[in-house]
Amino acid sequence: xxxxxxxxxxxxxxxxxxxxxxxxxxxxxxxxxxxxxxxxxxxxxxxxxxxxxxxxxxxxxxxxxxxxxxxxxxxxxxxxxxxxxxxxxxxxxxxxxxxxxxxxxxxxxxxxxxxxxxxxxxxxxxxxxxxxxxxxxxxxxxxxxxxxxxxxxxxxxxxx
Numbered sequence: 153x154x155x156x157x158x159x160x161x162x163x164x165x166x167x168x169x170x171x172x173x174x175x176x177x178x179x180x181x182x183x184x185x186x187x188x189x190x191x192x193x194x195x196x197x198x199x200x201x202x203x204x205x206x207x208x209x210x211x212x213x214x215x216x217x218x219x220x221x222x223x224x225x226x227x228x229x230x231x232x233x234x235x236x237x238x239x240x241x242x243x244x245x246x247x248x249x250x251x252x253x254x255x256x257x258x259x260x261x262x263x264x265x266x267x268x269x270x271x272x273x274x275x276x277x278x279x280x281x282x283x284x285x286x287x288x289x290x291x292x293x294x295x296x297x298x299x300x301x302x303x304x305x306x307x308x309x310x311x312x
């Protein structure tokens with residue numbers, strides 16, 4: 153901050169550029185990563201990129217039963233789906249692990265709902281009165297701004 157409490161715009165822009173660079177590096181790291189999921193004790197292996205794209209699928213010939221092709225097809229189908237889901241869960245975990253430090257830099261930890269700071273005590277935000285305090289809610293709330301009494305009505309006009 154500059155003297156007088158002013159935010160230094162150059163520092164803010166430099167911090168934003170650094171955070172954007174970190175985010176891009178993390179995204180590239182995820183894109184370059186491949187995760188393997190398995191099912192059936194390793195009989196089916198699905199390889200997924202760090203962005204969730206299926207890049208390879210391997211099925212062990214031991215899964216194929218030539219005597220029962222219908223059941224074999226269903227079994228292979230189930231195993232492929234399970235292996236893909238296993239890999240996707242691992243990708244989700246990796247994405248959270250990689251992106252969590254960046255999310256914390258955006259103020260995502262220990263603040264209001266959804267990672268947003270609690271602004272209700274600031275003037276102009278819902279839940280704040282003109283002095284910056286929280287407004288009461290419910291029937292005891294003032295009926296008119298700035299007072300607890302409703303505004304007085306004008307007296308009826310008299311004819312002259």
